[in-house]
Amino acid sequence: MTEAAQETKTTSEDWEPKIVAFCCNWCSYAGADLAGTSRIQYPPNARIIRVNCTGRIDPEFILAALDMGADGVLVSGCHPGDCHYTSGNLKMRARWALIKRAVEQAGIDPRRIRLQWASASEAQIFADGVTLLTEQVRKLGPLRGQWR
Amino acid sequence: MTEPVSVAMGQGSSCWGCYQSLVDIHLRLADVLPKLDIKFWACVADFKHKDLESYPDGSIAVGFYEGVARTEEDLHLLKTMRKKCKTLIAFGSCSCFGGIPGLANFYDIEDALKVKFKDNKTVSGGQVPTENVPPFEPVIRPNSDYVDFDIYLPGCPPTSDLIFTAVSALLEGKEIELPPYAVCHYCNREKKETPIPEILRPYEGVADPDRCLLEQGYVCLGSATWGLCEGQCVNRGATCRGCFGPVPPISQDQGAAGVGMLGTYAPIEPDKILEKCKDPLGMFWRFSYPSSHLGRIRIRREEAKTK
Amino acid sequence: MTEERVIKIDPVTRLEGHGALTITLGKDGKVKDVQFNVTSTRFFEKFLEGRPMEEAPRIVPRICGICPIPHHLASVKAVEAAWGVTPPPAAIKLRRLLIEAKQLSSHAIHFYALAAPDFVFGPFAPPGVRNVAGVLKHLPDVAVQAIKLMQFGQELCRAVGAKAIHPTLGIPGGMLSPLSEDVRDEWLKQIPEMMENLQKTVDLAKKVVNDYIDVITKVAVTPTYYVGLTNNGVHDIYDGKVRVMNPDGKVEVDFDPQDYPKYVGEHVPNHSYATHIYYRPAGYPDGIWRANTLARCNVADKMATPMAQAALEEMRELVGRPSHHTFAYHYARVVEMVQAAENIQALLEDPEIVSTDVKLSDVEPRAGDGVGIVEAPRGTLIHNYECDENGYIVRANLIVATNNNIAGIEKSLMDAARFIFEQQGHKDLKLPDPIVKV
Ligand code: SF4
Ligand code: SF4
Ligand code: SF4
Ligand code: FES
Numbered sequence: 014m015t016e017a018a019q020e021t022k023t024t025s026e027d028w029e030p031k032i033v034a035f036c037c038n039w040c041s042y043a044g045a046d047l048a049g050t051s052r053i054q055y056p057p058n059a060r061i062i063r064v065n066c067t068g069r070i071d072p073e074f075i076l077a078a079l080d081m082g083a084d085g086v087l088v089s090g091c092h093p094g095d096c097h098y099t100s101g102n103l104k105m106r107a108r109w110a111l112i113k114r115a116v117e118q119a120g121i122d123p124r125r126i127r128l129q130w131a132s133a134s135e136a137q138i139f140a141d142g143v144t145l146l147t148e149q150v151r152k153l154g155p156l157r158g159q160w161r
Numbered sequence: 162m163t164e165p166v167s168v169a170m171g172q173g174s175s176c177w178g179c180y181q182s183l184v185d186i187h188l189r190l191a192d193v194l195p196k197l198d199i200k201f202w203a204c205v206a207d208f209k210h211k212d213l214e215s216y217p218d219g220s221i222a223v224g225f226y227e228g229v230a231r232t233e234e235d236l237h238l239l240k241t242m243r244k245k246c247k248t249l250i251a252f253g254s255c256s257c258f259g260g261i262p263g264l265a266n267f268y269d270i271e272d273a274l275k276v277k278f279k280d281n282k283t284v285s286g287g288q289v290p291t292e293n294v295p296p297f298e299p300v301i302r303p304n305s306d307y308v309d310f311d312i313y314l315p316g317c318p319p320t321s322d323l324i325f326t327a328v329s330a331l332l333e334g335k336e337i338e339l340p341p342y343a344v345c346h347y348c349n350r351e352k353k354e355t356p357i358p359e360i361l362r363p364y365e366g367v368a369d370p371d372r373c374l375l376e377q378g379y380v381c382l383g384s385a386t387w388g389l390c391e392g393q394c395v396n397r398g399a400t401c402r403g404c405f406g407p408v409p410p411i412s413q414d415q416g417a418a419g420v421g422m423l424g425t426y427a428p429i430e431p432d433k434i435l436e437k438c439k440d441p442l443g444m445f446w447r448f449s450y451p452s453s454h455l456g457r458i459r460i461r462r463e464e465a466k467t468k
Numbered sequence: 469m470t471e472e473r474v475i476k477i478d479p480v481t482r483l484e485g486h487g488a489l490t491i492t493l494g495k496d497g498k499v500k501d502v503q504f505n506v507t508s509t510r511f512f513e514k515f516l517e518g519r520p521m522e523e524a525p526r527i528v529p530r531i532c533g534i535c536p537i538p539h540h541l542a543s544v545k546a547v548e549a550a551w552g553v554t555p556p557p558a559a560i561k562l563r564r565l566l567i568e569a570k571q572l573s574s575h576a577i578h579f580y581a582l583a584a585p586d587f588v589f590g591p592f593a594p595p596g597v598r599n600v601a602g603v604l605k606h607l608p609d610v611a612v613q614a615i616k617l618m619q620f621g622q623e624l625c626r627a628v629g630a631k632a633i634h635p636t637l638g639i640p641g642g643m644l645s646p647l648s649e650d651v652r653d654e655w656l657k658q659i660p661e662m663m664e665n666l667q668k669t670v671d672l673a674k675k676v677v678n679d680y681i682d683v684i685t686k687v688a689v690t691p692t693y694y695v696g697l698t699n700n701g702v703h704d705i706y707d708g709k710v711r712v713m714n715p716d717g718k719v720e721v722d723f724d725p726q727d728y729p730k731y732v733g734e735h736v737p738n739h740s741y742a743t744h745i746y747y748r749p750a751g752y753p754d755g756i757w758r759a760n761t762l763a764r765c766n767v768a769d770k771m772a773t774p775m776a777q778a779a780l781e782e783m784r785e786l787v788g789r790p791s792h793h794t795f796a797y798h799y800a801r802v803v804e805m806v807q808a809a810e811n812i813q814a815l816l817e818d819p820e821i822v823s824t825d826v827k828l829s830d831v832e833p834r835a836g837d838g839v840g841i842v843e844a845p846r847g848t849l850i851h852n853y854e855c856d857e858n859g860y861i862v863r864a865n866l867i868v869a870t871n872n873n874i875a876g877i878e879k880s881l882m883d884a885a886r887f888i889f890e891q892q893g894h895k896d897l898k899l900p901d902p903i904v905k906v
Contacts, residue, residue, distance in 0.1 A: 071417060071418075071421055072414075072417040072418075072420045072421050072424075073413070073414045073417035073418065073421075073454070075417075076414060076417055076453070076454035076455055077414070077454050079454065079455075079458060080454035080455075080457050080458055100356075100428050103428035103429075104424040104425050104428045105424065106424075106428070106430075106431060107423065107424040107427055107428050107429060107431065107434055108420050108421060108423070108424035109431065110431035110432075110434045110435050111420045111423065111424075111434065111435075111438065111441040111445070112417075112420060112441075114435060114439070114441050114442075115416065115420070115441040115442045115445070115446070115455060116455065118267065118440070118441070118442035118443075118518075119267075119442060119455040119456070119458060119459055120458075120459060120462060121455075121458060156458070157461065157465070159462070173508075174508040174509075174510055175533075176529075176530045176531060176532050176533040176534075176536075177532065177533040177534050178529075178530065178532075178533020178534075178536065178633045178634060179533065180533070181533045181534050181633050182533075182633055184577065184581070184618070185618075185619075185622050185632060185633070187615050187616075187618070187619040187622075188612070188615055188616075188619070190604065190615060191604060191608070191611070191612070191615075194600075194601040194604050194605075195601070195604070195605060197601070199596070199599070199601060202599075208595055209477070209478055210478055211478075231508050231509075231510060232507060232508050234507055234508070235508065260530070261510075261527060261530040262510040262511075262530075264515040264527075265510060265511045265514065265515050267515055267518070268511075268514050268515065268517075272514060273511040273514040273515075276511070276513045276514045276517075277509060277511055277513055277514065278736050278743075279736075281513060281734075281863075281865045282729045282852065282865045283728075283729060283732050283733055283734040283745075283865060283867065284734040284736060284743065287734075287735075287736030287743070288736060288738065290736065290737065290738050290739060290740055290741055291738060292503075292738045292739040293488065293490050293503055293505045293739045294505055294506075294507050294739060294740065294741055295507055295508075317530065317634060318533060318633050318634070362520065362522060362859075363522055363639055363644075364522050364639050364640045364641050364831040365829075365831070366829050367827055367829045368644075370645075393630055393631055394630050394631065394636045397630040397636075397637060397644070397645045398630070398637060398644035398645035399526075399630055399636035399637055399639075399644050399645075402523075402526055402636075404634070439520070439858065439860060440518060440519055440520055440523075440860070443518065443519045443520075443523065444523070447527070
């Protein structure tokens with residue numbers, strides 16, 4: 014997309030938040046699936062990317078998403094203690110603390126990123142998280158607009 | 162003897178450390194210098210900017226550019242160097258990634274100007290100078306946003322041996338081949354891959370000289386950093402702060418890699434991490450902020466202001 | 469001459485830092501204005517804010533790659549002052565070794581690379597020759613002895629500080645690594661050769677001084693205040709009080725580092741990004757001072773080591789105390805090189821230098837305001853940080869060595885320009901034949 018096209022899109026009335034959601038295969042992605050089959054409503058703004066564990070999410074994925082045009086990023090994984098690879102999510106949790114602080118230091122509202130735990134059966138929790146982040150980001154407006 | 166190779170040594174805003182490191186090849190200078198036909202090098206020879214501008218485009222074989230484009234003049238020099246030199250080298254981490262001067266992007270230039278010229282313990286009521294000084298660029302962009310480089314030679318500064326290797330290759334017309342390993346590869350410390358229960362600030366305790374510093378709790382960027390320095394700090398007791406930038410491909414986000422690595426070693430409660438590491442941006446992105454993802458978003462913020 | 473004329477020299481070469489020179493000649497042919505335009509700055513004071521204070525010593529060396537060690541040490545001293553920490557004696561000795569090694573290499577490189585080409589080839593030789601490469605080509609012996617001195621200094625910095633440029637071993641509470649006995653022994657072995665090269669340098673410098681005595685005593689003789697660290701009046705570059713001497717040679721004050729805001733002022737000229745540092749009680753421009761080699765040799769009652777003291781006495785016989793002769797900086801540089809060499813030898817011979825007790829283990833941050841002062845080769849260097857109770861910097865103020873000299877440089881350039889453009893004095897100067905004719 015050209016700069017100009019993006020520009021009009023981000024400033025126009027019908028702007029919709031673009032959310033990238035990284036979901037762990039074993040719980041959250043299953044949870045998202047379940048949310049779909051159980052017809053739990055949640056906003057369509059999240060593009061879900063399945064990863065085999067939140068421990069696999071390189072912090073660069075999150076930052077690159079923001080750099081490349083996402084307005085918000087969601088990371089959803091198994092509850093601490095339930096990771097299928099024992100501690101992948103604990104590693105993510107530790108990284109998250111630093112990422113969130115760094116994002117804030119770089120002048121980006123930290124409410125644009127969200128880490129949550131949702132098991133395979135917690136479709137509602139997953140959906141609520143997406144809704145919450147989407148609404149939060151909607152209030153903040155487009156990331157590119159944050160500077161105006 | 163073969164014809165000397167024409168070179169130009171340019172400097173943006175920098176500390177001169179990269180050139181000092183070049184001079185620190187010591188007696189090997191006696192081999193290298195006679196093979197160079199110096200066309201421009203402000204700290205050593207009395208050529209002026211006009212001299213550089215007067216050379217035909219592409220007439221200089223090799224150019225080194227140290228530092229960042231903090232001012233319009235730096236930027237002009239950078240572009241002139243690109244025009245005049247066949248091969249242009251991003252010399253040092255400032256030139257490759259933004260380096261330490263890139264930390265200025267943490268703040269708005271107005272705030273920086275205020276502290277520098279208007280309000281600190283020894284200055285009061287000064288004005289930002291305007292006469293015979295080039296205006297500042299509001300934000301530091303990676304030099305590669307302005308010009309294409311043929312070679313990146315990172316390091317803060319690149320070691321003298323690395324420079325000598327690179328210059329020798331250039332003089333012989335050979336490709337420069339740089340080993341792709343991280344600092345850890347060159348570190349003599351024993352690694353047991355054990356997670357750490359807490360993070361320590363570098364002044365805390367006394368480190369075991371034989372074990373991996375990271376495994377002892379000290380934040381070390383060795384695994385996220387290109388090991389062209391051969392581990393000169395870590396092998397002497399100091400943690401790596403990442404001054405050689407990311408491991409190849411150098412377009413990687415070094416800070417993100419560092420944070421990833423710390424999470425692997427310290428899967429502990431967020432509060433315990435933040436208590437000891439309140440400044441991740443200044444710790445993990447110290448040498449590469451302008452060229453990182455967060456740094457790019459920061460630069461876009463500046464662009465939005467001027468639009 | 470009828471028109472106003474502006475002479476611009478851009479960049480000013482063979483100088484560390486970004487600079488241009490603008491000389492304005494009035495219609496009457498008189499020198500109207502001399503500006504030393506420092507054309508960039510990188511805002512360290514600002515971006516230190518928010519950093520953990522112990523990281524400052526790993527960031528600030530990048531202020532200057534030619535004198536990173538004084539920055540590293542002034543910084544670590546500032547942190548220690550804020551946190552109330554005193555490192556073990558052996559750590560202080562290592563730091564002294566580090567700063568003396570830097571002093572030696574910096575003075576050697578300055579003398580040979582930045583100043584000697586003019587003396588060797590004469591000031592009118594073409595720029596392609598009148599540089600360090602030219603010295604190497606035409607006077608290889610001189611160049612080799614110079615390089616060996618620089619190498620000794622730089623490599624010793626590396627041995628003590630892990631990196632010669634941007635060292636990493638200073639830490640609040642000491643040093644991160646001791647010096648091993650083996651390494652120390654290696655360095656002791658190199659002392660005799662270093663001393664020999666030093667002696668040759670002294671001889672060359674003396675020859676140059678005598679050859680150019682007319683220039684030294686006539687061009688750019690500029691009375692200013694002088695500033696430098698002394699330890700009870702003795703020349704010291706790591707620790708002590710800051711002494712200010714007035715143009716008449718009277719000591720105005722010996723102040724403690726933390727009192728610097730009372731005595732140090734920064735004037736912001738409109739034509740330079742480097743501020744002009746001056747003696748605050750005297751105001752600006754009356755209080756313009758100079759730092760660096762000559763200033764230190766002016767303010768000190770005596771040198772700390774015997775050979776250096778002898779050299780100082782010789783120098784004073786020639787140019788007096790205080791000496792306002794800008795070109796005497798070269799002489800003072802040699803006096804200081806001698807002291808650095810003697811101090812290096814004494815430190816390496818001190819058994820405590822290999823002590824492993826070099827770092828405290830119980831350092832704790834606290835809210836504070838700390839000042840660290842050392843002498844960089846180019847002058848008094850001040851780092852001042854305020855931090856919160858976790859030891860994160862909330863405010864920083866830096867007085868970098870070179871800025872102490874900018875106003876003084878302008879003043880002496882003004883004198884030099886008047887001498888050349890108004891009095892045409894350079895035409896009568898007795899210049900010796902260049903050592904090498906090209
Ligand atoms: S890369 Fe480092 S050594 Fe080189 S100019 Fe930049 S700060 Fe100085
Ligand atoms: S993390 Fe640091 S201390 Fe550990 S092996 Fe790597 S470089 Fe060495
Ligand atoms: S160990 Fe790290 S900080 Fe030290 S020189 Fe190498 S890359 Fe730079
Ligand atoms: S497997 Fe779900 S977070 Fe690790």
